[in-house]
Structure formats: C-alpha cells, structure tokens
Amino acid sequence: MTDNSSRRDFLKVSAVAGVAMSLGASGEQAHARRGKRLPYGANAKRLETVRIGFVGIGGMGGAHFRNLLRIPGAEIRAICDIKESKIKRALNWVAKAGKPTPEVYDRGETDFERMCERDDLDLVFNATPWQFHVPICLAAMKNGKHAATEVPAALTRKDSWKLVDMAEKTGLYCVMMENCCYCRPELMVLNMVRQGVLGEVMHAECGYMHDLRGVKFSRGGEGLWRRDFATKIKGNFYPTHGLGPVAQCMNINRGDCFDYLVSMSTPSRGLQDYASRLKPDDPRRNEKYIQGDVNSSLIKTKKGYTIVLQHDCNLPRPYSRINIVQGTKGIFQGYPDRVFIEGRSPGHKWEEADKYYPEFEHPLWTKHGPTGKGFGHGSMDYIEDYRLIEALRTETLPDMDVYDAASWSCIVEMSQISLENKSRPVDFPDFTRGKWKTNKPLGIIGA
Amino acid sequence: MTDNSSRRDFLKVSAVAGVAMSLGASGEQAHARRGKRLPYGANAKRLETVRIGFVGIGGMGGAHFRNLLRIPGAEIRAICDIKESKIKRALNWVAKAGKPTPEVYDRGETDFERMCERDDLDLVFNATPWQFHVPICLAAMKNGKHAATEVPAALTRKDSWKLVDMAEKTGLYCVMMENCCYCRPELMVLNMVRQGVLGEVMHAECGYMHDLRGVKFSRGGEGLWRRDFATKIKGNFYPTHGLGPVAQCMNINRGDCFDYLVSMSTPSRGLQDYASRLKPDDPRRNEKYIQGDVNSSLIKTKKGYTIVLQHDCNLPRPYSRINIVQGTKGIFQGYPDRVFIEGRSPGHKWEEADKYYPEFEHPLWTKHGPTGKGFGHGSMDYIEDYRLIEALRTETLPDMDVYDAASWSCIVEMSQISLENKSRPVDFPDFTRGKWKTNKPLGIIGA
Numbered sequence: 046m047t048d049n050s051s052r053r054d055f056l057k058v059s060a061v062a063g064v065a066m067s068l069g070a071s072g073e074q075a076h077a078r079r080g081k082r083l084p085y086g087a088n089a090k091r092l093e094t095v096r097i098g099f100v101g102i103g104g105m106g107g108a109h110f111r112n113l114l115r116i117p118g119a120e121i122r123a124i125c126d127i128k129e130s131k132i133k134r135a136l137n138w139v140a141k142a143g144k145p146t147p148e149v150y151d152r153g154e155t156d157f158e159r160m161c162e163r164d165d166l167d168l169v170f171n172a173t174p175w176q177f178h179v180p181i182c183l184a185a186m187k188n189g190k191h192a193a194t195e196v197p198a199a200l201t202r203k204d205s206w207k208l209v210d211m212a213e214k215t216g217l218y219c220v221m222m223e224n225c226c227y228c229r230p231e232l233m234v235l236n237m238v239r240q241g242v243l244g245e246v247m248h249a250e251c252g253y254m255h256d257l258r259g260v261k262f263s264r265g266g267e268g269l270w271r272r273d274f275a276t277k278i279k280g281n282f283y284p285t286h287g288l289g290p291v292a293q294c295m296n297i298n299r300g301d302c303f304d305y306l307v308s309m310s311t312p313s314r315g316l317q318d319y320a321s322r323l324k325p326d327d328p329r330r331n332e333k334y335i336q337g338d339v340n341s342s343l344i345k346t347k348k349g350y351t352i353v354l355q356h357d358c359n360l361p362r363p364y365s366r367i368n369i370v371q372g373t374k375g376i377f378q379g380y381p382d383r384v385f386i387e388g389r390s391p392g393h394k395w396e397e398a399d400k401y402y403p404e405f406e407h408p409l410w411t412k413h414g415p416t417g418k419g420f421g422h423g424s425m426d427y428i429e430d431y432r433l434i435e436a437l438r439t440e441t442l443p444d445m446d447v448y449d450a451a452s453w454s455c456i457v458e459m460s461q462i463s464l465e466n467k468s469r470p471v472d473f474p475d476f477t478r479g480k481w482k483t484n485k486p487l488g489i490i491g492a
Numbered sequence: 493m494t495d496n497s498s499r500r501d502f503l504k505v506s507a508v509a510g511v512a513m514s515l516g517a518s519g520e521q522a523h524a525r526r527g528k529r530l531p532y533g534a535n536a537k538r539l540e541t542v543r544i545g546f547v548g549i550g551g552m553g554g555a556h557f558r559n560l561l562r563i564p565g566a567e568i569r570a571i572c573d574i575k576e577s578k579i580k581r582a583l584n585w586v587a588k589a590g591k592p593t594p595e596v597y598d599r600g601e602t603d604f605e606r607m608c609e610r611d612d613l614d615l616v617f618n619a620t621p622w623q624f625h626v627p628i629c630l631a632a633m634k635n636g637k638h639a640a641t642e643v644p645a646a647l648t649r650k651d652s653w654k655l656v657d658m659a660e661k662t663g664l665y666c667v668m669m670e671n672c673c674y675c676r677p678e679l680m681v682l683n684m685v686r687q688g689v690l691g692e693v694m695h696a697e698c699g700y701m702h703d704l705r706g707v708k709f710s711r712g713g714e715g716l717w718r719r720d721f722a723t724k725i726k727g728n729f730y731p732t733h734g735l736g737p738v739a740q741c742m743n744i745n746r747g748d749c750f751d752y753l754v755s756m757s758t759p760s761r762g763l764q765d766y767a768s769r770l771k772p773d774d775p776r777r778n779e780k781y782i783q784g785d786v787n788s789s790l791i792k793t794k795k796g797y798t799i800v801l802q803h804d805c806n807l808p809r810p811y812s813r814i815n816i817v818q819g820t821k822g823i824f825q826g827y828p829d830r831v832f833i834e835g836r837s838p839g840h841k842w843e844e845a846d847k848y849y850p851e852f853e854h855p856l857w858t859k860h861g862p863t864g865k866g867f868g869h870g871s872m873d874y875i876e877d878y879r880l881i882e883a884l885r886t887e888t889l890p891d892m893d894v895y896d897a898a899s900w901s902c903i904v905e906m907s908q909i910s911l912e913n914k915s916r917p918v919d920f921p922d923f924t925r926g927k928w929k930t931n932k933p934l935g936i937i938g939a
Contacts, residue, residue, distance in 0.1 A: 247758040247807070248786040256840060307754045307915045309790040311694040311798050314820050339695040339818065341800050343756040343788050343915060351758050353788050353800065360694065361834035362823045363842045371786065373761050376809045381828075387808035393703060395810045468754045468790060470914045 080214060085447060088216030089191070091440035098123040098166045098190070099147075100157045100181055102135045104266050105195055106172030109222070110135055112420055112430040113170070114142040119434045122165055125150035125157050157181050161188040168193060168437065172222075174270040175282075179204045182219050186211045191218040193433060196285040198450035200278070201458040202474050205451035209476045212447040220433060220443045221450035223289035225366060227425040227432070229414065230398060231290035232407030234370050234377045238294045239489045242386060242405070244374030246295050251287030252355030254365040258319045261359075262329065272329075275316055275336040280308060280461030281356035282336070285453045287366040288354055289445070293487055294370050295350060298448040302347045302481040303473040308460035310337025315359030334359075342460050347481070354456070409491040432491065444490045451476040527661060532894060535663030536638070538887035545570040545613045545637070546594075547604045547628055549582045551713050552642055553619030556669070557582055559867055559877040560617070561589040566881045569612055572597035572604050604628050608635040615640060615884065619669075621717040622729075626651045629666050633658045638665040640880055643732040645897035647725070648905040649921050652898035656923045659894040667880060667890045668897035670736035672813060674872040674879070676861065677845060678737035679854030681817050681824045685741045686936045689833060689852070691821030693742050698734030699802030701812040705766045708806075709776065719776075722763055722783040727755060727908030728803035729783070732900045734813040735801055736892070740934055741817050742797060745895040749794045749928040750920040755907035757784025762806030781806075789907050794928070801903070856938040879938065891937045898923040 099121055102110050106126075113119040121139065124147045126132050132151055139146060148163075150156040154177075161169055161184040169185035171178065172195040179199050182192035198221040199205040212219040225231060237243055261272035274282050295301060316334040323330050338359045344352040355367065368379030375386035382398035390396050409428055417424025417431075436443040452473060459471045477484065546568055549557050553573075560566040568586065571594045573579050579598055586593060595610075597603040601624075608616055608631040616632035618625065619642040626646050629639035645668040646652040659666040672678060684690055708719035721729050742748060763781040770777050785806045791799040802814065815826030822833035829845035837843050856875055864871025864878075883890040899920060906918045924931065 245761060247761065248788075248804075305914065307756070307790065309754070309792055309798050312796045314692060314694065318820055338820075339798060341695075341790055341798060343754065343790060345756055345915065349759045351756050351786060351788060357695075357818075360818065360820060360823070361832065362818065363832050363840050371804075371807065371809065373765055373785075373807060376807070385808065385810050393810050467752065467917045468792065469916055 080210075082213040083216035085212060086216065086218050086442055089218055089437070089440060092118075092167055092437050094118055094120050095434050095437045096120050096122045096165055096167045098125065098160045098163065098169045098185075099135075100125040100160070100169065100171040101173035101177070101195075102126050102131045103128075103172065107131075107134070108420065108422075108426050109170060109172055109430055111138055112417075112427045113434070114138060114144060116431050116434050118438045119430075120144070121147045123148045123150060123160050123163060125160050127151065127154055158184050161185050161190060166190050171195065175200060175274065179207060182208055183211050186215045186217045186219060189215070189217070191220070191437065193218075193220045193222055194450070196221055196223055197283065197454040197457055199454045199457075200282065202455040205455040205476065206474065209447050209451050218437075218443055219447040219450060220445055221285065221454065222429055222433070223285050223445060223449075223453070224422060224425045224429045225286045226289045226293060226445065227409065227428040228290070229407075229410050229423065229425070230368065230377075230379060230382045232410050233398070233402060233405050234368070235290065235294055236405050236407045236489055237377065237401070238370065238372070240405070242375060243370060243372030243377065246350065246370060246372045248351050248369070248371045249291035249295060250353040250367045250369035251291045252353075252357065252365065252367045253283050253286045254355060254357040254362060254367070256360065256362055256364075257358040258315060258361075261316065262319060262323075272316065272332070275313075275334045275359070276332055277335070278457065278461060279310060279335050279337060280457060280459075280464055281340040281342060281354065282457045283356055283358065284342075284354060284456040284460070287368065288352070288453050288456070289449070290368070291352060291370055292449065292453060293444075295346065295352070296486045297346065298446070298452060298477050298481045299484040299486045300481065301350065302475055302477065303452050304345045304347045305470040305472045306342050306344045306456065306459050306463060307468045307470050308340060308342040308463035309468045310340045310464045313337055313359070315361075319359075337464070340460060340464070342456065342463070407491075408489065412491070444487065448476045448481075527657075529660040530663035532659060533663065533665050533889055536665055536884070536887060539565075539614055539884050541565055541567050542881050542884045543567050543569045543612055543614045545572065545607045545610065545616045546582075547572040547607070547616065547618040548620035548624070548642075549573050549578045550575075550619065554578075554581070555867065555869075555873050556617060556619055556877055558585055559864075559874050560881070561585060561591060563878050563881050565885045566877075567591070568594045570595045570597060570607050570610060572607050574598065574601055605631050608632050608637060613637050618642065622647060622721065626654060629655055630658050633662045633664045633666060636662070636664070638667070638884065640665075640667045640669055641897070643668055643670055644730065644901040644904055646901045646904075647729065649902040652902040652923065653921065656894050656898050665884075665890055666894040666897060667892055668732065668901065669876055669880070670732050670892060670896075670900070671869060671872050671876045672733045673736045673740060673892065674856065674875040675737070676854075676857050676870065676872070677815065677824075677826060677829045679857050680845070680849060680852050681815070682737065682741055683852050683854045683936055684824065684848070685817065685819070687852070689822060690817060690819030690824065693797065693817060693819045695798050695816070695818040696738035696742060697800040697814045697816035698738045699800075699804065699812065699814045700730050700733045701802060701804040701809060701814070703807065703809050703811075704805040705762060705808075708763065709766060709770075719763065719779070722760075722781045722806070723779055724782070725904065725908060726757060726782050726784060727904060727906075727911055728787040728789060728801065729904045730803055730805065731789075731801060731903040731907070734815065735799070735900050735903070736896070737815070738799060738817055739896065739900060740891075742793065742799070743933045744793065745893070745899060745924050745928045746931040746933045747928065748797065749922055749924065750899050751792045751794045752917040752919050753789050753791045753903065753906050753910060754915045754917050755787060755789040755910035756915045757787045757911045760784055760806070762808075766806075784911070787907060787911070789903065789910070854938075855936065859938070891934065895923045895928075
C-alpha cells in the first residue's frame with residue numbers, strides 16, 4: 046500500500062465521517078455549556094524547558110521542527126508521523142543539531158494518542174492534514190499538554206467549540222500557529238495601528254490568493270490530501286492567513302468580535318481544467334471538485350467595522366494576501382506594500398511601505414528578523430515559534446489564543462452555509478462568551 | 493438668494509420628496525408593465541447632424557460640452573443651467589469654437605422641460621446633480637429626443653424602471669455616460685477578454701475609492717449638492733465607475749445578468765471628522781452623515797460569476813477603481829495595472845500592463861486617444877462622447893444602453909436595502925425582461 050492510498054483511505058473513512066462538517070447545526074447547541082470552566086490558560090505554569098511532542102513532520106511541520114531545534118528552551122522529546130521518510134529526516138535534523146534523540150511514534154494515524162499519554166511533555170505541536178488538527182489538540186489537552194496546531198485549527202463551529210471547551214476545562218493553551226501574523230509588513234501595520242497612526246480602524250481586506258494547483262496535484266506532500274478537500278467543501282477552507290493579522294489589528298475577541306458573515310463563490314473550474322490536462326489514464330481526471338475558485342466573504346464586527354475576506358487558490362494568478370488595513374487617518378495596502386497617512390503622505394499618493402520601516406518596524410522583527418532568515422517564509426515562521434516558546438517560558442499569554450483559533454477557523458463552515466443559502470448572513474458564535482467586551486487589546490506584542 | 497441656498501432648497505423640497513428612494517418597494521410592481529413596447533432604439537434614425545440640448549454645464553458638464561463642440565456632426569442648439577456664470581462660460585466656449593450661438597434656458601431648475609419641447613433637437617444631454625437625471629431623461633424621451641445622462645442614471649429600482657419603460661415606449665435611446673468604460677486600461681482589458689486571453693471570466697472587482705472630502709466641502713461645484721446625499725443615503729450611491737467596465741467584460745445584459753447583491757458598510761466617520769475641523773460657526777458642522785465610509789457589496793450573476801464592488805469616498809486614501817478581471821487563464825489588476833497570463837507570464841509573477849499595450853491596445857484608443865488628450869480624464873471623456881455621436885450618426889446601437897444604465901445604477905438603492913437588513917440578498921430586477929439570454933455580447937467596440 047502506498048502512502049498515497051493509505052492517506053486517501055483515511056480521508057474517506059475517518060475524516061469525512063468524524064470531522065466532516067455538520068452544516069445544519071451551528072454547533073452552539075451541541076457544545077458543552079455546562080461543566081467547570083477555567084480562565085484561559087489558568088493551568089499554564091512557567092516552564093524552564095518546554096518539552097515537545099511533534100506530530101506531522103512534512104513540509105510545514107519540517108519548518109517548525111527545525112525552528113524548534115534552535116529556539117532556546119525548546120526540547121523535542123517525541124515525534125510522530127506515518128511516513129518513515131519524514132521520521133528519518135527529522136531524526137537526522139536532531140542529530141545534526143546535537144540534541145537528544147526523541148522517541149518515535151509511527152504506528153499509524155492515531156499513534157498521536159499514545160504520544161499524548163506520555164507524562165514528560167508540556168506541548169503537543171501538530172502540522173498535519175487539516176482533519177487531524179482537532180483530534181490531536183483535544184488529545185493533547187485532555188492529557189494535560191498545551192496544544193499548538195497548524196491552520197486552520199478546525200473546519201466547523203462545532204469543532205471550534207470543542208477546542209474552546211477543552212481549553213477552558215483544562216486551563217491549558219490551544220494555539221493556532223498563524224505564521225502570517227508575524228510577517229514583516231503585517232507586524233509593522235500592527236505597530237502603526239497600536240500607535241494610532243491609521244486612526245480608528247474601519248475596514249480591512251485580506252485573503253489567501255495562491256495558485257496551488259501544482260501543489261494540489263503533486264505526487265507528494267500536500268498533493269496527497271489537500272486537493273481532496275476541494276471535492277467536499279465549497280467555501281473558504283483556508284481563511285486564516287490573511288484574516289489573522291487584520292483580526293489582531295481590529296481587536297477581534299479583545300474589544301470587538303466577529304458578528305456575522307456573508308459569502309459568495311464563483312463556479313469551480315480551475316482544478317477541473319488542470320486535471321483535464323493530465324494523462325488520459327490518470328484517475329484524478331475523474332475527481333469532481335465543488336469548491337468555487339474565488340470565494341469572497343464580507344464580515345461585520347459587533348462594533349460595525351467590516352472585513353473583505355477572500356480565497357482564490359485554483360486559478361492561475363500571482364500570490365497575494367491583500368492586506369488592507371484602513372482607518373480614519375490612513376491606510377496600508379499590500380501587494381505591493383504601500384502606505385497613505387493623512388497630513389504626512391503627499392496628496393492622494395501612495396508611499397512605498399519600505400519608507401516607514403525605520404520608524405515603525407515592529408520590535409519583534411528588529412529582534413528576530415535577522416536570526417530567522419532562511420528558516421521558512423522569511424523569518425516569520427521562526428518568530429512565530431519563538432513567541433510560543435517564549436510565552437510558555439515566561440508564563441505570559443501566547444499572542445494568539447483558542448478564541449482566535451476558533452473564530453478565525455470556523456469561517457470554513459460558515460462561508461459554505463452562506464454561499465449555499467444565497468449569501469444570507471450567518472452568525473459567528475461568540476467563543477469568548479461575552480469576554481470580548483472586557484478583554485484588553487493585544488499590545489505591541491513582544492515590545 | 494445665493495446659488496448655494498437655492499440649490500439646497502431644491503434638494504430639500506423637490507428631490508427628497510419626489511426622487512428619494514422608496515426603500516420598501518422593489519419598483520418591479522410599480523413600473524408600467526403594460527402598454528406597447530418597442531425594441532430598444534427602434535425609433536433611432538441615422539442623423540447627419542446630431543442637434544443637442546445640453547443641461548448642466550458645470551464641472552463634468554463643461555468637459556462634455558467642450559468635447560461636443562469639436563466632435564464632427566455634433567451641434568449644440570440649446571443650453572440650460574441655473575447659474576448665469578456657467579451659461580456665460582459655455583457661450584464663450586461656443587463663440588471661441590466659431591459655432592452658432594445656442595438658445596439659453598435659464599428660468600430655473602425645471603426649465604429643461606421647456607427646452608425638451610423644442611422641435612429641433614435630437615439629443616438631450618445632461619450633467620446635472622443626481623436627482624435631476626431621471627426627470628430630464630424622461631422629459632427628453634417623452635418629447636421625442638434621445639437622452640444621455642451623467643452617472644448614476646437613477647437612484648432607485650423604480651426610477652430605473654421608469655427609464656427602461658420610457659425608452660421602450662418611445663423607441664429612443666437612453667444612455668448613461670459611464671466614462672470609465674473608455675479608460676485606456678479598461679478598454680485593453682475588454683479587448684483581451686474578447687480575444688479570450690483571460691479565458692472564461694469568473695470574477696471581477698471594482699469600485700470607486702476617491703477621497704472626495706475636499707470636493708464635498710468645497711464652496712462651489714459639487715460641494716453645493718453632493719455632500720447632501722451622504723446625509724440621506726447609507727449605501728453605495730456611486731456604483732457605476734468601477735462597475736461599468738467589468739460589467740461589459742462579463743456580458744451583463746448580453747449573455748448574463750446581475751442576479752442578487754449583498755452589501756455591508758462601515759460606520760460613518762470621514763465626513764463628520766472633516767466637518768469638525770471647520771470654523772466653529774460653520775453650519776456644516778451640524779450636518780449628520782449616515783453614509784458608511786466604506787461600502788462593500790458582492791454581486792452574483794445569473795451564470796454564477798461574482799463581483800466585488802466598493803465605494804470609499806469619505807476617508808483619506810489614494811484613488812482606485814480596483815479594476816480586477818479574473819478568468820480561467822489569467823487576471824488583470826489595476827492600481828498599479830498588471831497582468832498575469834498562464835503560459836505567458838513568468839511563474840506566479842505579475843507583468844506590468846504597459847507591456848501588453850503594443851499587442852492589445854484597444855482600437856478606440858489607438859484611433860482617438862491622441863485626439864482626446866487634455867480633454868477631461870485623459871482621453872476617455874472625449875472617446876465616450878465621440879462614440880455616442882458616432883452611434884447616432886451611423887444608426888448603430890450606442891455601446892451602453894438603457895438596461896446598462898438601469899442595472900448599474902439601481903445598486904444605489906439595493907446596497908442600502910441589503911446593509912439595512914443584515915446584508916441579506918436583494919434581487920436585481922431583470923430590466924431586459926429575459927432578453928439578456930439572447931442578446932449578443934458587446935464586441936470589440938469601435939473595431
């Protein structure tokens with residue numbers, strides 16, 4: 046049995062049955078409202094060394110893994126993957142770094158459960174296919190470990206609630222690793238917003254526009270599983286890359302809260318067109334994709350501000366996350382990065398964002414940008430991992446919490462419900478249970 | 493009585509009472525469905541000379557007026573304005589051009605009616621404040637003249653239907669002069685779409701993002717009336733500039749049709765902030781604006797394609813109409829103008845649009861671009877006016893028809909209804925009464 050077919054079987058059997066979207070239910074009713082709840086992270090203790098179990102050491106997992114090997118205070122005690130080649134590669138990295146050999150968990154797709162039962166781990170970090178994120182995070186917290194997961198943390202509101210409930214039941218952290226929150230321009234914008242340079246933030250635009258046809262049809266890596274979601278999910282199944290940074294600028298869950306969303310998709314053409322160019326006997330030619338090529342959503346916040354969110358990964362186009370943050374005094378727009386500030390920029394003219402780095406470079410980038418170079422997506426993956434370990438070692442709240450993970454991720458389901466219902470509004474759950482009204486905004490993190 | 497106060501009085505008395513939006517009614521029920529209907533333009537005759545009555549010779553009117561003075565076959569027979577200074581200026585332009593002096597209609601705001609009753613006019617062209625567009629077009633057609641109007645043609649679905657009904661009753665043209673359809677990049681995109689370079693057009697984005705605070709608070713011109721709409725209309729009251737060109741690329745009313753729209757606005761801050769900086773005794777400080785600063789709408793077409801449409805004119809920001817046209821084979825994006833074509837552009841990288849002009853420059857621009865330079869918004873206003881006169885002189889359909897005017901304009905009302913109802917979908921009227929299914933797409937116009 047090839048890796049490919051075993052992965053695909055899993056998708057058919059386990060994920061679709063267990064983790065697939067229950068589109069009718071909002072999840073609000075289903076999640077456990079009763080039972081003891083703790084303040085988020087109440088059981089987090091200051092850790093000298095963060096002992097880590099790592100699940101899924103593929104493309105993105107490998108990047109995190111190598112970062113963790115060189116972040117002070119991080120210690121990888123256990124690793125878990127279904128592919129021998131990935132395990133070997135990881136052990137090789139460990140050996141080269143001169144670190145102790147971690148224990149290996151390679152007995153199939155649920156072996157992470159056995160790993161989570163160890164008593165010498167503080168954190169379970171996973172970078173697995175999307176359907177594993179929730180089960181692994183739940184297993185980690187249930188067994189007393191903090192959880193960190195790649196994006197999206199969950200695919201439905203119900204599963205998002207499960208993460209919130211488990212985090213509040215255990216008092217542990219559940220962090221979605223949204224690396225784009227640590228990208229250089231995004232960090233500068235956050236810094237500018239915190240300093241009031243853009244005024245009252247009224248509107249933002251963001252998205253994930255990335256021609257992934259080659260990746261989705263590759264014979265390895267994400268090609269083994271990512272394309273399959275396009276046969277099952279119509280909506281925006283990858284909302285967090287663009288959304289995370291602007292949600293931080295807009296104080297989502299910390300002074301404001303997503304209220305409702307409307308969503309609309311184009312027909313599905315890109316993947317079908319691509320498949321039609323494969324060899325005549327390629328079985329992928331028979332796959333039927335339902336995901337609209339371009340998905341556009343509008344999000345309203347409780348305070349009335351707006352966000353345009355897009356997903357566009359199946360058509361030929363250059364990369365963009367849009368990255369517009371617009372306030373009453375100025376605006377930042379990405380791709381290319383540019384700034385306009387009233388009374389400072391020349392009349393009606395953009396300035397190159399580069400001009401503003403000397404004044405508004407984010408302190409995290411000043412400190413870690415040079416160190417992280419060459420380690421995954423510029424330095425942002427390194428800074429992201431560094432910040433997580435730093436939070437655990439200093440007993441401070443990680444920059445992103447389980448409420449962020451839940452509210453940024455549940456759009457996967459919500460966008461689909463809206464677009465299947467003539468773009469009617471779909472309400473966000475308030476995962477903070479009203480705490481967004483009193484939670485303090487994220488500061489200039491790391492400063 | 494100053495010009496200012498007389499205009500403002502009119503707005504209060506006439507416009508709001510008579511032309512204001514009836515948000516509850518769709519207009520579908522209200523418009524006259526009975527009565528004889530003619531094919532659009534059935535009574536258009538080939539004209540050697542197009543005899544024109546011109547209403548509203550202010551900023552934009554002055555640009556059209558001067559274009560018409562030098563377009564072959566156009567003859568201005570009558571002019572109408574409420575301001576003596578504008579009449580004088582126009583007569584001066586006429587004299588300088590060595591043309592016969594037109595008759596003057598200056599007996600107040602409804603004197604256009606008297607002008608429309610003349611029996612020596614073929615076309616009544618108006619560039620007046622928005623609330624006059626429908627009454628003037630109706631008076632023109634009722635009196636046997638073709639009508640041309642500045643944008644938006646109407647502010648409600650009901651009024652849009654009135655234009656359609658009158659055009660079909662009389663067999664005359666009613667053309668909304670959307671100059672952006674003749675802008676150089678927009679024309680090149682249309683040419684590329686017609687040649688199939690972008691593949692099947694799936695998605696477009698457009699808008700009117702223009703910091704007009706200075707204009708809206710000026711003591712003359714549009715400052716006398718435009719700001720007032722922001723105290724009465726919440727939605728996107730200026731939708732056509734960005735939308736017109738992409739609607740042409742997407743065959744709206746000619747193979748496809750707008751189906752429904754959802755809309756969302758930010759709070760209203762920009763104009764209030766601006767007013768608060770005025771002198772303490774300025775009465776404009778007491779105006780209350782209700783228009784959301786950034787309005788974002790999603791439009792679905794009958795064939796399932798999507799459009800993002802925005803309006804953003806009250807905050808400090810550089811100009812943009814966005815201008816994205818995305819197909820299965822490539823994408824054009826404006827501001828700055830760039831192109832990506834699969835198999836031609838380098839992998840995942842934009843190319844500057846300028847590179848494509850030698851191959852895809854629109855023939856209208858090749859022919860008229862140099863002539864029109866320096867006459868309003870580059871050459872696009874000139875080409876726009878030229879094309880209208882050319883159509884009337886050659887007995888061909890103008891590039892934009894009354895169905896375009898109606899469907900592009902009625903978004904003013906529809907966006908407001910949606911945003912006041914939690915962004916719920918609002919159905920577009922099918923102003924073509926099903927003819928969009930058989931109407932042929934606009935070709936490479938003028939080629």
